Amino acid sequence: MPYIIGLDIGATKIRGGLIEKKRKKIIKRIELPTQAKKTKQIVLKNIFHAVEGLWTKNIEAIGIGVAGQVDYKKGLVLRAANFSPSFSNVPLGKILNRKFKVPVFIDNDAHLFTLAESVYGEAQKHKFVIGITLGTGIGGGIVINKKIYRGMNNAAGEVGHMIIDTSSLKTKLRCGCGKGNHWEAYASGQAMVKLYKHFTGRNQNTFKIEEEAKGGGEIARTVINIMVDFLAQGLANIIHILNPEIIAIGGGLSRVDILIRPAIYETKKLLLYPSLAKTKIVKSKLGQDAGILGAALITRT
Ligand SMILES: [Zn+2]
Numbered sequence: 001m002p003y004i005i006g007l008d009i010g011a012t013k014i015r016g017g018l019i020e021k022k023r024k025k026i027i028k029r030i031e032l033p034t035q036a037k038k039t040k041q042i043v044l045k046n047i048f049h050a051v052e053g054l055w056t057k058n059i060e061a062i063g064i065g066v067a068g069q070v071d072y073k074k075g076l077v078l079r080a081a082n083f084s085p086s087f088s089n090v091p092l093g094k095i096l097n098r099k100f101k102v103p104v105f106i107d108n109d110a111h112l113f114t115l116a117e118s119v120y121g122e123a124q125k126h127k128f129v130i131g132i133t134l135g136t137g138i139g140g141g142i143v144i145n146k147k148i149y150r151g152m153n154n155a156a157g158e159v160g161h162m163i164i165d166t167s168s169l170k171t172k173l174r175c176g177c178g179k180g181n182h183w184e185a186y187a188s189g190q191a192m193v194k195l196y197k198h199f200t201g202r203n204q205n206t207f208k209i210e211e212e213a214k215g216g217g218e219i220a221r222t223v224i225n226i227m228v229d230f231l232a233q234g235l236a237n238i239i240h241i242l243n244p245e246i247i248a249i250g251g252g253l254s255r256v257d258i259l260i261r262p263a264i265y266e267t268k269k270l271l272l273y274p275s276l277a278k279t280k281i282v283k284s285k286l287g288q289d290a291g292i293l294g295a296a297l298i299t300r301t
Helices: 040-054 091-099 107-120 183-187 189-200 204-213 218-242 257-269 273-277 289-300
Strands: 003-009 013-020 025-033 061-067 070-071 076-079 105-106 128-134 138-144 246-250 280-283
Touching: 003 040, 003 107, 003 189, 003 289, 013 289, 025 289, 040 091, 061 091, 061 107, 061 257, 061 289, 070 105, 076 091, 091 105, 105 107, 105 289, 107 138, 107 246, 107 289, 128 218, 128 280, 138 183, 138 218, 183 189, 189 204, 189 218, 204 218, 204 257, 204 273, 218 246, 218 257, 257 280
Parallel strands: 003 061, 061 105, 128 246, 246 280
Antiparallel strands: 003 013, 013 025, 070 076, 128 138
């Protein structure tokens, strides 16, 4: 029976799955740390371990999503913002092909998340789909008729770095890319942590901040309310430009209902006319499997 290996390589974790090609089911999973800030050699060793941990007879191909800029034709990871600088221009496709002797396909992780959503997830009945990965940063993908829209050189969908109006907030937050006024800096997990620190002087993770807000904590609530407005701005911009049928939101922060629900409500208020508000905005139900399934899907092409 033929199998596919799908890997989702984030800055924190490598998540992998062994997928039975016919039933399109994940039959084995693996998860290990990426150690993205360490050297290229260490990251590669972790990727090898993930593949070896899933290896079986009859592997037909390996599909990989990477949180970074990818030349999918050459199987090249050009740049991954949250990785060490040594992990640039890495011919990951060639390296893995040489080691494991099967075809290897690589793309940006948010592109693959969106592809998985449009084939298996909330968006499977829709033709024009936007996927947003809301985690430490914000990634985006555009899928039309089950095909990834890549733009000129596969950089389409870099929504995390769209410029938004942040004048309502006195303090300025810097984006991971080094610039200011970027959506990702104001509406992602890193924004939540930074805003909380700004108001309290304390470091706190997003789980604790969410818990505190749910328990009525005033500062945590303020942080979330600020983020609701910024999240809505970005979503409204996307709808104005692309008029998609559906936006699926995934990534770690999509679990935070008290952020996502009001943001969807506020987004609709920012839209120019009622037909734009027909875009459905939903939370992904595939969860962490989306990245793995999306990675397996690109091996078809
Ligand atoms: Zn940026």
